[in-house]
Amino acid sequence: MTDTTRNFVYFGFIAALIIGTGLMTSWNLAITIVNFGLISAIMALGVNLQWGFAGLFNVGIMGFVALGGLAAVLVSMPPEPEAWSAGGLRVVTALVLGAATIVGAILAYNALPKGRLRTIVMLVILVAGFFIYRAVFDSGVAAVEAVNPANAGYLGGLNPHGKEWGWITIIAWPVGGLLAAGAAWIIGKTALGLRSDYLAIATLGIAEIIIAILKNEDWLARGVKNVVGLPRPAPYEIELQNSATFVERASGLGIDPVTASTLWVKTIYAGLFTVVLLILFILAQRALNSPWGRMMRAIRDNEVAAEAMGKDVTARHLQIFVLGSAICGIAGAMMTTLDGQLTPGTYQPLRFTFLIWVMVIVGGSGNNLGAVLGGFLIWWLWVMVEPIGLWVMQVITSGMAEGFWLREHLLDSAAHMRLLTMGVVLLLVLRFSPRGLIPER
Amino acid sequence: MDLLNAFITLSNFVLIPAIAYGSQLALGALGVTLIYGILRFSNFAHGDTMAFGTMATILITWGFQAAGISAGPLPTALLALPFGIAVCALFVLATDRGVYRFYRGQKAKPIIFVMVSLGVMFIMNGLVRFIIGPDDQRFSDGERFIISVREFKALTGLKEGLAIKTTQGLTVITAVIVVALLFYFLNRTRTGKSMRAYSDNEDLALLSGINPERVVMVTWLIVAALATVAGVLYGLDKSFKPFVYFQLLLPIFASAIVGGLGNPLGAIAGGFTIAFSEVMITYAWKKVAGYALPEVLEPAGLAQLLSTDYKFAVSFVILLIVLLFKPTGLFAGKSV
Numbered sequence: 001m002t003d004t005t006r007n008f009v010y011f012g013f014i015a016a017l018i019i020g021t022g023l024m025t026s027w028n029l030a031i032t033i034v035n036f037g038l039i040s041a042i043m044a045l046g047v048n049l050q051w052g053f054a055g056l057f058n059v060g061i062m063g064f065v066a067l068g069g070l071a072a073v074l075v076s077m078p079p080e081p082e083a084w085s086a087g088g089l090r091v092v093t094a095l096v097l098g099a100a101t102i103v104g105a106i107l108a109y110n111a112l113p114k115g116r117l118r119t120i121v122m123l124v125i126l127v128a129g130f131f132i133y134r135a136v137f138d139s140g141v142a143a144v145e146a147v148n149p150a151n152a153g154y155l156g157g158l159n160p161h162g163k164e165w166g167w168i169t170i171i172a173w174p175v176g177g178l179l180a181a182g183a184a185w186i187i188g189k190t191a192l193g194l195r196s197d198y199l200a201i202a203t204l205g206i207a208e209i210i211i212a213i214l215k216n217e218d219w220l221a222r223g224v225k226n227v228v229g230l231p232r233p234a235p236y237e238i239e240l241q242n243s244a245t246f247v248e249r250a251s252g253l254g255i256d257p258v259t260a261s262t263l264w265v266k267t268i269y270a271g272l273f274t275v276v277l278l279i280l281f282i283l284a285q286r287a288l289n290s291p292w293g294r295m296m297r298a299i300r301d302n303e304v305a306a307e308a309m310g311k312d313v314t315a316r317h318l319q320i321f322v323l324g325s326a327i328c329g330i331a332g333a334m335m336t337t338l339d340g341q342l343t344p345g346t347y348q349p350l351r352f353t354f355l356i357w358v359m360v361i362v363g364g365s366g367n368n369l370g371a372v373l374g375g376f377l378i379w380w381l382w383v384m385v386e387p388i389g390l391w392v393m394q395v396i397t398s399g400m401a402e403g404f405w406l407r408e409h410l411l412d413s414a415a416h417m418r419l420l421t422m423g424v425v426l427l428l429v430l431r432f433s434p435r436g437l438i439p440e441r
Numbered sequence: 442m443d444l445l446n447a448f449i450t451l452s453n454f455v456l457i458p459a460i461a462y463g464s465q466l467a468l469g470a471l472g473v474t475l476i477y478g479i480l481r482f483s484n485f486a487h488g489d490t491m492a493f494g495t496m497a498t499i500l501i502t503w504g505f506q507a508a509g510i511s512a513g514p515l516p517t518a519l520l521a522l523p524f525g526i527a528v529c530a531l532f533v534l535a536t537d538r539g540v541y542r543f544y545r546g547q548k549a550k551p552i553i554f555v556m557v558s559l560g561v562m563f564i565m566n567g568l569v570r571f572i573i574g575p576d577d578q579r580f581s582d583g584e585r586f587i588i589s590v591r592e593f594k595a596l597t598g599l600k601e602g603l604a605i606k607t608t609q610g611l612t613v614i615t616a617v618i619v620v621a622l623l624f625y626f627l628n629r630t631r632t633g634k635s636m637r638a639y640s641d642n643e644d645l646a647l648l649s650g651i652n653p654e655r656v657v658m659v660t661w662l663i664v665a666a667l668a669t670v671a672g673v674l675y676g677l678d679k680s681f682k683p684f685v686y687f688q689l690l691l692p693i694f695a696s697a698i699v700g701g702l703g704n705p706l707g708a709i710a711g712g713f714t715i716a717f718s719e720v721m722i723t724y725a726w727k728k729v730a731g732y733a734l735p736e737v738l739e740p741a742g743l744a745q746l747l748s749t750d751y752k753f754a755v756s757f758v759i760l761l762i763v764l765l766f767k768p769t770g771l772f773a774g775k776s777v
Contacts, residue, residue, distance in 0.1 A: 057552055190761050194768050196552050197483040201694045205757035208691055216750045416570035423563025430557055
């Protein structure tokens, strides 16, 4: 069996799984799986860039995804003029001051000779800067959050026309990539060039911190109060249901208008996401086969030899780390667009970081097609494990008496089958097929 | 100015909680650092190993409570602890047999081990949620306080009270005993010496006839014990919630790295460094400052540097600073 036929078989299998889901349960679920599968595939492409090309171990994907979601809010929501006039300027000034403090400290560190003087100057700049920053920042935040806290209480976004300008959300996707890239640059600058585990731990940390910021900084994106009703690039279901032509067309196909409208909206999203995935896939594929991609793999396989050939290993690592994180940010912005809301409380590392890792490893690290395959396959599994687990539990417990504690417990715990299954899948693949379903060529 | 009251307030809200938390972190970081020293990888499953051991202990505690066995004023969990350690040790040894040993045989790169430990983490996390559920569990019983605020005030006649929870006292005492035992073991016994030799130079240790599988097995046993003790103490002091244990991974790693990965002494120093910074930076200093400073200087606000929600940020920033300026940690651990 050649590679191409094998790949066809794999993707045919995925298509069969999704169509099967559609036939057995509902088409709505099937197309939801496709949409999230597309997003997962993009995240997996980003991680594959870092791990498959360069051997960088990033366990902060959740943070970059969340930053993408933040970008979706900041770009697509209408601004809150009252909040801006109340304290917006102070908040922005404070942020600029904070940044200036850090830049000042770095400049002082570079400018002064090593010694006690440098340490003292740096500490003075940092401490003084921090207190000035807090003084300006706290009053500004209090003023912003006091404005209409039930519905707003934050600065809003940059979209001047609200829901009429739904297309602006698409601009948020690359912006999400930029935000994620910025965070990745800071992390990469400190942790790259040290031993490989350090990057893992540093990224684990930054992800937790980004989530903490999103949860607590209400002025930014309302924190755990969530931003709901993001403007969106696709039409609203209710508009479709009210449009005579759409209802006519739906009934022509024999579907009732409500189902048809949800399906149609999701199909539009699927189309948009497919375009993004294709663009990123083609770019990643070009990168993999370019001299740059070969250099990356050379660095991955033998850093010492690559360094001896005059390659700047740390700089190249930083480059690819930023690129990969940016792709995760894009996917995060897309996901928030699809959800129509930013809910910082729902970001969990197991779902947004480690699941993506399972996708990359299972699909085949170092192979873009593999990452895409893993994205779809594992996402399908993640969604379907719960009903399948419940079914298995029902079969196991069918012999037990009604109300028996073990039976109740097993049925209640079926929801936790997901993590277990993912762990087992990851370990099995790492052990018996470490190169994944579609190995690197 | 009232320095005595200031000191009591400081002890009550900063020193005592930070010492207890620091002991818990130190025990956790010791586990991470031992795995790093002997098996040479960062074990991402450590937080969940702690959760697993704690879960086993909680289940046994409940059994004891139902059977009417108690430890008097001390929490019943102390009686259950050895059994919890045994269960955790069995599980950890099984994962080593089933999972890690294969990669040791292959001489896989450390990063592969880290990935494998991710898989183990998933499984442990899933098992814990499966068995005991994802919710909060409280399992401390017995006397709540060694000395409560009211008793302290009556005793000393001071305006401010000082409370020491039983769990806090217990944490520190247990930690001291465990660390003393560990250091005795590492420095004085034959097996401990062979472990250090293996950690220093694998090839040389093999040449001198040290059995690597035995060293690895002993390491896992010690790690299981350390993780279970750390987890149970943390659970007694606060409460048991699987997700929180996963999140502890960050301060624990930060402690181990700040102290110098692979260096047990460093792990302890790192644990206290992280704990004290976390508590001191997220504490509202208004009350202490009110006592300690002359009235003119009294702060108007809460004098809190960061809100408690950002306690992870503290350990993270310390981690970054150490990585930037002293990547091998304060106590020169291994690098690369």
